Amino acid sequence: xxxxxxxxxxxxxSYPFYHHIVGIKNFLFALPSSLKAIRTSRFEALRDIxxxxxxGETFGVIGRNGAGKSTILGxxxxxxxADKGKFLIEGRVxxxxxxGAGFHPELTGKENIMLNGVLLGLTRRDVLKKMDEIIEFSExxxxxxxxxxxxxxxxxxxxxxxxxxxxEPEILLIDEVLAVGDIDFQKKCIDxxxxxxxxxxxxxxxxxxxxDVKKICDRVMWVENHTVRMIxxxxxxxxxxxHIE
Amino acid sequence: MHITINTKIQHYFDLIIVLTxxxxxxxxxxxxxxxxxxxxxxxxxxxxxxIAFKVIMRIQMEDYALFLIAGLFPWQWFANSVNAAPxxxxxxxxxxxxxxxPRNIIPFAAVLQDMIHFILAIIVIIIFLFIYHKTPSFxxxxxxxxxxxxxxxxTYGVSLIISSxxxxxxxxxxxTNLFITLLFYFTPVIYSETMIPEKYKSIINLNPLTPMMxxxxxxxxxxxxxxxxxxxxxxxxxxxxxxGYIIYKKLSWRFAExx
Numbered sequence: 001x002x003x004x005x006x007x008x009x010x011x012x013x014s015y016p017f018y019h020h021i022v023g024i025k026n027f028l029f030a031l032p033s034s035l036k037a038i039r040t041s042r043f044e045a046l047r048d049i050x051x052x053x054x055x056g057e058t059f060g061v062i063g064r065n066g067a068g069k070s071t072i073l074g075x076x077x078x079x080x081x082a083d084k085g086k087f088l089i090e091g092r093v094x095x096x097x098x099x100g101a102g103f104h105p106e107l108t109g110k111e112n113i114m115l116n117g118v119l120l121g122l123t124r125r126d127v128l129k130k131m132d133e134i135i136e137f138s139e140x141x142x143x144x145x146x147x148x149x150x151x152x153x154x155x156x157x158x159x160x161x162x163x164x165x166x167x168e169p170e171i172l173l174i175d176e177v178l179a180v181g182d183i184d185f186q187k188k189c190i191d192x193x194x195x196x197x198x199x200x201x202x203x204x205x206x207x208x209x210x211x212d213v214k215k216i217c218d219r220v221m222w223v224e225n226h227t228v229r230m231i232x233x234x235x236x237x238x239x240x241x242x243h244i245e
Numbered sequence: 246m247h248i249t250i251n252t253k254i255q256h257y258f259d260l261i262i263v264l265t266x267x268x269x270x271x272x273x274x275x276x277x278x279x280x281x282x283x284x285x286x287x288x289x290x291x292x293x294x295x296i297a298f299k300v301i302m303r304i305q306m307e308d309y310a311l312f313l314i315a316g317l318f319p320w321q322w323f324a325n326s327v328n329a330a331p332x333x334x335x336x337x338x339x340x341x342x343x344x345x346x347p348r349n350i351i352p353f354a355a356v357l358q359d360m361i362h363f364i365l366a367i368i369v370i371i372i373f374l375f376i377y378h379k380t381p382s383f384x385x386x387x388x389x390x391x392x393x394x395x396x397x398x399x400t401y402g403v404s405l406i407i408s409s410x411x412x413x414x415x416x417x418x419x420x421t422n423l424f425i426t427l428l429f430y431f432t433p434v435i436y437s438e439t440m441i442p443e444k445y446k447s448i449i450n451l452n453p454l455t456p457m458m459x460x461x462x463x464x465x466x467x468x469x470x471x472x473x474x475x476x477x478x479x480x481x482x483x484x485x486x487x488x489g490y491i492i493y494k495k496l497s498w499r500f501a502e503x504x
Contacts, residue, residue, distance in 0.1 A: 023414060027414060102339065107270060111270065118260055119263075121346070124259045
């Protein structure tokens, strides 16, 4: 029996069109219509979607831009709240941030490791304990006391990835991050993800690269028009997805 | 792994430390120059007001430069924190959209950072006291921590209100800057409360910053801590913090939607 770690049951998520209320001046001058706009004009990002993710599997999410993939990740990371439906999660979620998010350019590599590690849920003691290991993995020993504004984008990606790989995540969220960095670094990312897979980490991967999805995922979900179009074996789902495109 | 209450509190605490450290490190990167620049601003204003009001308009007050300094530094703390508030969450959009951590730690750390800076600037006030042949009082030992706590609570409350609302009303930033500038002239910083005409005296305490700034100046110049002003400041601080926290709580789960 497989253990479920993430459950989406008939989840609906919509956003108000916040552009109606960009300014307090406009809002107050058109108060009745502004209030009405908040209530009525909503944009539906996910409609009635249901799926489950099992412990230790690598779950791919594919679909066109604007289909609702990022909203799904936002719900899993619990930065968004569903309007309707049941959402359950078990375990600590670690999102893999985009390049340099949460970093400060004026701080050194070391200081940024601390900042990023704590923002992602570690205590300072945890980060200190792992500091040497993180630096070693990043291969940035010679630059670690330099402010990161002097880093290249490849070096930034290495630094960010090194922090995330030492978080000991239970559920890892990856949103298109593999697209950055050079070929070597991408390979290193994939290798590291394979290690995670082996050690039983649940991975949710959102990607446009069908090669990556095919290579690492155990199951794939195809999201289209804000609903689930298909869930199944990577080969099967990708084939249908390509067929439509 | 189950996250116990203890590690959760530890993590809150660490978040505050790391974010405050970040702000301070960035501010004081070139240690001496960083410190110099951040006290230069209130000093420059003290100079301008001194020229305008003492030299040109001949205000009847002894030690007017010292008087200005004692009010401008605490005011600067409040104004800096509030003026920075609109951009706090917007500036951290990339992380707020991805990671679920208590967002109120961002304004907390920002206000704390300005407070630490103000504490460092007290040295300048002491130097000016000595220039005017005065000395710090013993009452500072308890007076400063009390006033720091009250002003921190007040400023944090206002910062929560503005930083949260600005995500939904993006023109709040301009209003904030304008409002703070106006508020400055309605607060007894460049003039003393005794100079206010009798018929307006009853309403000066409608401005939450009035009792706060009077308390600071009385403490710095005479070592005096007036219970009346203290109680009004504290009441305002509690109200503003309460309002700020409620607004933040109501809106915070939508932050990732609007960023």
